[in-house]
Amino acid sequence: QSVLTQPPSASGTPGQRVTISCSGSSSNIGSNTVNWYQQVPGTAPKLLIYRNHQRPSGVPDRFSGSKSGTSASLAISGLQSEDEADYYCAAWDDSLNGPVVFGGGTKLTVL
Amino acid sequence: QVQLVESGGGVVQPGRSLRLSCAASGFTFTNYAIHWVRQAPGKGLEWVAVISYNGFNKYYADSAKGRFTISRDNSKNTIDLLMSILRPDDTAVYYCVRGGAVAGRYWGQGTLVTVSS
Numbered sequence: 047q048s049v050l051t052q053p054p055s056a057s058g059t060p061g062q063r064v065t066i067s068c069s070g071s072s073s074n075i076g077s078n079t080v081n082w083y084q085q086v087p088g089t090a091p092k093l094l095i096y097r098n099h100q101r102p103s104g105v106p107d108r109f110s111g112s113k114s115g116t117s118a119s120l121a122i123s124g125l126q127s128e129d130e131a132d133y134y135c136a137a138w139d140d141s142l143n144g145p146v147v148f149g150g151g152t153k154l155t156v157l
Numbered sequence: 158q159v160q161l162v163e164s165g166g167g168v169v170q171p172g173r174s175l176r177l178s179c180a181a182s183g184f185t186f187t188n189y190a191i192h193w194v195r196q197a198p199g200k201g202l203e204w205v206a207v208i209s210y211n212g213f214n215k216y217y218a219d220s221a222k223g224r225f226t227i228s229r230d231n232s233k234n235t236i237d238l239l240m241s242i243l244r245p246d247d248t249a250v251y252y253c254v255r256g257g258a259v260a261g262r263y264w265g266q267g268t269l270v271t272v273s274s
Contacts, residue, residue, distance in 0.1 A: 048201065081261050083202070090252060090264040091202065102262055134202050136261070145216050146192065146204040 049074065050135055050149035057155040063123045066152045068135035070116050074147055078138040080118040082111055085132045095120060130156045159183040159263045161253050166268030169243055177238040179253030179265060186234040190256030193227065193238050195249035208236065243272045
């Protein structure tokens, strides 16, 4: 069981906006920043969002992140077929869980 | 360009040991902490261990404490993960990941460890 909670699946049609949630606690999301990763099966994860809402160079602005309290969200607008992948949130954790904890992952299907 | 290249994976019997290595290049190695993250077949990501830029601080997941040892050689730009008393549930792809201000920006391609008799 993962320390951070994500829905196991999400879906949308091309062009749609989809959000993926990540729920934690005061020791992780509540007091530290959140990263989001995209993983196409068979490849290494790719950093999409860091420090809650920052995008590394090369990541399209269709991807955005936000955080409120002990929860975070990843939003994907203008959904494209190539966005079909697994998405993971991660955060530092100040308790004995840590220091780094991941969500269980959300499989995004583009219908 | 930043590169992290893992090696050392393979098939190992339960109870035995295995050493993974990660060779880093393309950045100032001594400025960055390095993490190991693993992924069991068909499962999610699991953080395993981290070592600070100077090797003085090391932290482990509960699943690794007492069995895994992370180390680094700043003269060779390498990080090792010595895994002992291996169990079938240690079967996974193991990734090394660069830390720092944008932690997680760079990952290796991963190396597969299979623990099986």
